[in-house]
Every structure is written in structure tokens, then in C-alpha cells.
Amino acid sequence: xxxxxxxxxxxxxxxxxxxxxxxxxxxxxxxxxxxxxxxxxxxxxxxxxxxxxxxxxxxxxxxxxxxxxxxxxxxxxxxxxxxxxxxxxxxxxxxxxxxxxxxxxxxxxxxxxxxxxxxxxxxxxxxxxxxxxxxxxxxxxxxxxxxxxxxxxxxxxxxxxxxxxxxxxxxxxxxxxxxxxxxxxxxxxxxxxxxxxxxxxxxxxxxxxxxxxxxxxxxxxxxxxxxxxxxxxxxxxxxxxxxxxxxxxxxxxxxxxxxxxxxxxxxxxxxxxxxxxxxxxxxxxxxxxxxxxxxxxxxxxxxxxxxx
Amino acid sequence: xxxxxxxxxxxxxxxxxxxxxxxxxxxxxxxxxxxxxxxxxxxxxxxxxxxxxxxxxxxxxxxxxxxxxxxxxxxxxxxxxxxxxxxxxxxxxxxxxxxxxxxxxxxxxxxxxxxxxxxxxxxxxxxxxxxxxxxxxxxxxxxxxxxxxxxxxxxxxxxxxxxxxxxxxxxxxxxxxxxxxxxxxxxxxxxxxxxxxxxxxxxxxxxxxxxxxxxxxxxxxxxxxxxxxxxxxxxxxxxxxxxxxxxxxxxxxxxxx
Numbered sequence: 191x192x193x194x195x196x197x198x199x200x201x202x203x204x205x206x207x208x209x210x211x212x213x214x215x216x217x218x219x220x221x222x223x224x225x226x227x228x229x230x231x232x233x234x235x236x237x238x239x240x241x242x243x244x245x246x247x248x249x250x251x252x253x254x255x256x257x258x259x260x261x262x263x264x265x266x267x268x269x270x271x272x273x274x275x276x277x278x279x280x281x282x283x284x285x286x287x288x289x290x291x292x293x294x295x296x297x298x299x300x301x302x303x304x305x306x307x308x309x310x311x312x313x314x315x316x317x318x319x320x321x322x323x324x325x326x327x328x329x330x331x332x333x334x335x336x337x338x339x340x341x342x343x344x345x346x347x348x349x350x351x352x353x354x355x356x357x358x359x360x361x362x363x364x365x366x367x368x369x370x371x372x373x374x375x376x377x378x379x380x381x382x383x384x385x386x387x388x389x390x391x392x393x394x395x396x397x398x399x400x401x402x403x404x405x406x407x408x409x410x411x412x413x414x415x416x417x418x419x420x421x422x423x424x425x426x427x428x429x430x431x432x433x434x435x436x437x438x439x440x441x442x443x444x445x446x447x448x449x450x451x452x453x454x455x456x457x458x459x460x461x462x463x464x465x466x467x468x469x470x471x472x473x474x475x476x477x478x479x480x481x482x483x484x485x486x487x488x489x490x491x492x493x494x495x496x497x498x
Numbered sequence: 499x500x501x502x503x504x505x506x507x508x509x510x511x512x513x514x515x516x517x518x519x520x521x522x523x524x525x526x527x528x529x530x531x532x533x534x535x536x537x538x539x540x541x542x543x544x545x546x547x548x549x550x551x552x553x554x555x556x557x558x559x560x561x562x563x564x565x566x567x568x569x570x571x572x573x574x575x576x577x578x579x580x581x582x583x584x585x586x587x588x589x590x591x592x593x594x595x596x597x598x599x600x601x602x603x604x605x606x607x608x609x610x611x612x613x614x615x616x617x618x619x620x621x622x623x624x625x626x627x628x629x630x631x632x633x634x635x636x637x638x639x640x641x642x643x644x645x646x647x648x649x650x651x652x653x654x655x656x657x658x659x660x661x662x663x664x665x666x667x668x669x670x671x672x673x674x675x676x677x678x679x680x681x682x683x684x685x686x687x688x689x690x691x692x693x694x695x696x697x698x699x700x701x702x703x704x705x706x707x708x709x710x711x712x713x714x715x716x717x718x719x720x721x722x723x724x725x726x727x728x729x730x731x732x733x734x735x736x737x738x739x740x741x742x743x744x745x746x747x748x749x750x751x752x753x754x755x
Contacts (some may be wrong), residue, residue, distance in 0.1 A: 238732045240518065240575065241732065242558055248640050253560060255556070349671055350544075350663070370680055381706050383702065383704045383716070385673065390704070390718045390734050394706075394709070406714065407556060408734035409734065410718055412732075420611040440569065458564065460561060462563070471555070472611040472612050472613065475563050478564070482755075483546060487567055488567040488568065488569035489569075491572065492571060493572040494575070496576055497577075497728060
């Protein structure tokens with residue numbers, strides 16, 4: 191049998207199989223487009239920190255937060271001295287702090303070694319922030335009675351090229367470092383939009399215990415060529431003046447000594463400083479227009495001096 | 499399978515496969531030579547931005563809801579030249595010179611608390627009105643042939659849809675990307691933190707559902723200014739969708755509030 195005849199014979203007996211494979215590939219092709227539609231999020235993302243610059247530098251600064259009365263009362267009871275207690279020094283901040291805090295993001299994907307599909311995305315940890323693993327393999331969230339952790343439990347899905355992540359099972363903690371609380375019933379929905387080398391992250395925190403409405407926070411990051419570490423330095427406890435057995439530092443909410451600090455410094459209305467939901471909307475600006483007294487020119491902490 | 503049929507079948511299958519994978523081209527068996535007209539930007543919009551939206555001021559509250567103190571430029575990476583302007587801010591002089599809209603220009607307007615109303619002016623132009631300062635921005639998907647006009651507060655904006663899936667218009671997801679130039683020099687903040695007429699603003703409009711059937715627009719604004727900024731100034735602002743325009747309240751520009 192000549193080589194052409196052998197080839198012809200092989201084609202004849204394998205033709206149905208080849209045709210079937212081509213048909214499967216043809217049907218599979220549209221599905222591949224959804225994979226192409228996803229965005230590459232892996233890398234080191236630097237914070238730009240040109241927005242929300244006041245954040246948590248004052249003990250009572252809940253500007254921009256929609257706290258309800260319970261949330262406000264609990265926030266006013268917080269004393270930063272709690273962080274001197276050995277058992278609280280390494281407590282860390284909740285998952286939402288990955289957007290709220292000043293950190294960058296180290297993001298990577300873990301893939302199935304056989305299929306090549308992405309099993310999870312991970313946002314690396316830092317000294318006082320747990321890693322967030324976003325499970326992409328379709329696993330369900332655990333029972334409501336399952337353990338709550340600092341990082342919570344997160345599943346993700348793609349909507350076009352937007353990664354959408356749902357986080358539950360977070361431990362009770364703080365929305366900001368100066369005490370506005372977040373309960374263990376809070377959930378967080380995050381969206382990751384990549385535009386070239388800019389990554390904008392939206393986090394919406396819904397908390398039926400301490401918030402009057404969902405808290406919205408966004409932050410943009412720039413892709414960095416300098417690699418970040420996937421973990422921060424370890425948190426090491428030390429003696430900071432609080433001995434075991436001493437009372438937990440706190441304030442009686444009505445007697446928090448810092449309640450008017452921001453009002454005096456910046457002439458801001460107390461309702462806004464204390465995070466009342468109505469203060470987030472333009473109507474409130476009109477409401478305070480007649481009574482607002484402009485502040486004296488800035489003398490300290492006015493901005494980073496420009497480079498020479 | 500008949501050998502005479504097998505090879506044409508392979509050829510057709512491979513061609514179709516390559517076409518779908520590489521170009522996303524739809525094969526029309528009925529009229530293979532005809533090119534359907536390209537859908538207009540309006541018809542092919544992957545997201546719906548139209549309607550009334552209200553800003554949610556949950557970031558930079560004391561720089562947006564009240565007029566910050568003179569000389570406070572915290573968070574803005576300004577140059578030394580810009581610092582002189584910051585320290586010389588004189589709102590009364592701005593009002594007197596007819597420059598009361600300096601803090602309502604394209605680089606800053608999305609950060610000003612208020613409402614926006616987005617409509618299609620025509621099939622190629624998205625129109626964004628603000629009630630704060632009564633400003634109008636036009637996002638043109640087709641670059642006008644005429645040479646640039648004089649600089650204005652809102653400048654000239656060129657828009658495009660950013661789509662996932664290699665730009666396939668069938669994919670109903672994506673973002674609006676807008677690039678704005680030819681602006682009059684203005685303020686990034688009410689208290690005179692400046693951007694120059696050489697500034698370039700790049701914006702991305704993304705939408706997100708919210709709890710309770712709500713909707714949110716997140717606008718990422720990137721300001722490049724070779725004169726007054728040492729690096730990009732990036733902020734992201736949020737707007738919640740409103741049912742109607744009943745709270746629409748146009749107010750004129752103000753240099754002081």
C-alpha cells in the first residue's frame with residue numbers, strides 16, 4: 191500500500207471523529223470569548239492616595255459614613271487605647287480595609303493544574319489586614335453558623351470584564367480605624383474595573399446593625415512594575431502600657447472628649463462629623479450654606495510640600 | 499463519510515471556527531457579501547447611563563461639601579508654581595472677572611456635590627448636565643471635523659465605549675471612556691487648587707447594581723497636568739440613580755460656595 195493510500199485510509203476511518211471534534215470546537219468557540227472578556231488582575235497595584243485624604247486621622251471623624259444611632263453610639267465609645275492591649279494589638283482590620291486603608295494590592299490567581307481554569311483570586315495580606323481569597327470555582331458560601339474571620343469568605347464571578355466579589359462571614363470590626371463599627375452580619379460586594387494600568391475598586395458594605403444605608407467606598411490603584419510582597423511583616427505583640435486584667439479603654443459615648451474636635455478645627459456641623467446619612471447628599475450642603483463659617487487660612491497639615 | 503464531502507466540510511468548519519475565534523464575525527448564509535451598517539454609539543451602548551443621578555459624598559467630605567480653607571491642598575500633588583496660585587486664591591476677584599465657574603470645569607465637576615442628568619443629544623453624542631453650576635458636557639463619539647474652538651470650562655470630550663471580549667458589540671457590558679482637552683484653566687477644588695489649560699482629563703464611567711434594585715455610576719477621573727501637577731491626580735466619584743428629575747435644582751456657579 192502506497193503512502194497516499196495509507197493516508198486516504200486513515201482519513202476515511204477517522205473522518206467522523208475529526209468532524210465531531212471540529213463541531214465541538216465550533217460550539218465551544220463562543221464560550222472562549224467569555225474567557226477573553228475577563229481582565230487580567232494579577233500584579234502589584236499601588237495606591238494613588240489622592241482621594242479621601244482625611245480618612246481616620248481624628249478620633250471622631252465619621253464624615254461620609256451613613257451610621258445609624260447604634261453605630262454612632264458604638265463609634266463614640268471607642269478609645270484607640272484599646273490597641274495597646276496585648277490581645278488586641280494583632281486583631282487586624284476587616285476585609286473592607288483593603289479599599290479603605292492606605293495600602294497597595296498584591297493580586298494573584300491560583301489555577302487548576304489540569305484544566306487551567308482560575309480557582310481563586312487572592313488579594314495579599316498586610317501586617318494588620320488578612321488576605322482575601324475570592325473563590326471562582328462556584329463553591330457556595332458556608333452556613334450562617336460557620337466561623338467568621340477577619341478576611342471573611344468571598345466568592346467571585348465575572349460580569350463582562352468586571353470581577354464581582356461577594357464577601358460574608360466577616361468578624362465584627364471597624365469601617366475605619368477610628369472606631370465606626372461593622373457588625374458580623376455585614377456583607378461586602380466589591381467590583382474590580384481595570385482600565386489600562388488603573389484599577390478602580392468599588393466596595394459596598396451593607397450592615398443591618400450599624401448602618402442606615404449601604405456604605406460605598408471606591409479607590410483607584412496604578413499598576414506597578416515594582417513587585418509587592420504577598421504578605422506583610424508579621425504582627426508581633428509587645429507591652430504598650432496595658433497590663434492583662436486592666437479595664438478595656440473606652441468612652442461613655444455622651445462624654446467622648448473628641449466629639450467636637452473636628453467641628454472646632456474645620457467649622458464642620460456636628461451631624462456631618464458624626465456620620466448622619468443625610469449629610470452625604472447635596473441637599474445637606476444647601477441646608478448648611480447659610481450657617482457655615484469659612485475657616486481661617488490653612489497653617490498646618492495643608493498638603494505635601496511640592497518638590498523643588 | 500463520503501470523502502468528496504469530507505474535505506469541503508473540514509474547510510467550512512475550520513473557516514467558521516477561525517472566523518468566530520479571531521474576529522467574532524457573524525457568518526451570514528443568506529447574504530454573505532453584504533456588510534451591515536455599523537450600529538450607532540447610541541444603539542450599541544453596552545451600558546445605560548441615561549437618567550438622573552445624585553452624587554454620594556462619602557469621600558473627601560470636608561473638601562467637597564464645604565469650601566476648604568485657603569491654602570489647604572492636601573492630597574493634591576501640586577507643583578511649586580501651582581502653590582503660588584493656591585496661596586493667591588481670591589474668590590472675590592474670580593467673581594469680579596466672571597470666573598466664578600473655575601471650580602466647575604471638566605476636571606472637577608464630577609466631584610462637585612449635585613445631580614447629573616444624562617441624555618442622548620443625538621446618536622453620536624451623550625450629553626451630561628449638572629444642576630450644580632448649570633454646566634453641560636458633551637461626550638462626542640465622532641470627532642468633529644472643525645478645528646478646536648476656544649477653550650471652555652468643559653473643553654472638548656471624545657468618547658468611546660470600552661467593551662470586553664475584543665470589542666464585540668454583542669457583549670452588553672463595558673464602560674464609557676472619555677478624554678477631555680481644550681479646557682480653560684480651572685480649580686480642582688473650590689479653594690483655588692489649580693489645573694492649567696494644558697490639562698488632560700481621562701474618565702471612565704462604570705455602572706453597578708446596588709442593594710434594593712438601585713444603580714450606581716462610578717466615575718474614575720484622571721487628571722494629567724504637566725504644569726501644575728507632579729503626578730496624576732486620580733479620584734473616583736459615585737452617583738446613585740434617581741427615579742425622576744423631581745429633585746433637579748439648577749444653581750449658578752459660585753466662587754465662594
